[in-house]
Amino acid sequence: MPDQNVKGWNDGGAAQTGGIIIQAMDVVKTYDTGYSKVPALKGVSLSVERGEMVAIMGPSGCGKTTLLNCLSGLDDIDSGQVIVDGTDINRLSDNAKTEYRARNMGFVFQVYDLLPILSAVENVELPMLVSGTAAKATREAAMRALEFVHLANRASHRPAELSGGERQRVAVARSLVNQPAIVWADEPTGALDSTNADDIMNLLRELNESSSQTFVVVTHDSKMAAYAQRIVYMVDGLIVDEKRTAHAKQPSSPTPEQT
Ligand SMILES: Nc1ncnc2c1ncn2[C@@H]1O[C@H](COP(=O)(O)OP(=O)(O)OP(=O)(O)O)[C@@H](O)[C@H]1O
Ligand SMILES: [Mg+2]
Secondary structure: OOOHHHHOOOOOOOOOOOOEEEEEEEEEEEEEOOOOEEEEEEEEEEEEEOOOEEEEEOOOOOOHHHHHHHHOOOOOOOEEEEEEOOEEHHHOOHHHHHHHHHHHEEEEOOOOOOOOOOOHHHHHHHHHHHOOOOHHHHHHHHHHHHHHOOOHHHOOOOHHHOOHHHHHHHHHHHHHOOOOOEEEEEOOOOOOOHHHHHHHHHHHHHHHHHOOOEEEEEOOOHHHHOOOOEEEEEEOOEEEEEEEOOOOOOOOOOOHHHO
16 A cells, blocks of 8 residues: 555646546557558547546457557557547647657556666656656656655666566556556556556556546456456457446446437
């Protein structure tokens, strides 16, 4: 559990409540390798409410990573529309997209993509350097984020001097240091044992509950997905089903069509 004095550390950053923050409409994405075409997303529509924690599940190759990349603007789409917090991200230039992501989004990947030559705290600082924050404020925010994931005592360790679970907690700290409105996580527990996996999912849920940050978490593990408020199921490039879990904040919240 986070300490009381750090629990509200990210108050104010993403603090806006209610409404749809991610709206994807009929998103189509086909990979063309030159010798074959793979229809990875065949018309996906998805709405995510601000402050929601959504898990995306489905078999290997069904398009989960592609969906995350297309919703976050990491990858281009062929057709459809993705509106993030009122911004049509595909209308932004590449530079504007990168800037938008740096300011508004955090990322956690399956393999903790930390830079090996940097210490834990320096890795956590990276997103803030991109957004041009002063060095002192950056270090303070990075240390607060490391405290939140219980790793303040490992701040000077390089990734090779950390356990797998600790590395992933550094990656979580890095994803939230900028107080982004949205955190995207692609199999964040994929490389961890079940104790470390539960720790990470508990952390994500605590963050989600203590702030109004929105989390979209890809996992193929139904135990991990159960930490979310809603589980969206994909098969073969399409969303085929969804269900609310025991953690749903508003079991009877309106469907996107009703808002
Ligand atoms: N860069 C690429 N070029 C061509 N095809 C790709 C590319 N990336 C993914 N694909 C194909 O698109 C489909 C969807 O891939 P994606 O990575 O989104 O699946 P996934 O659901 O994340 O799978 P996993 O659970 O294994 O990570 C797959 O059939 C994959 O082979
Ligand atoms: Mg994937």
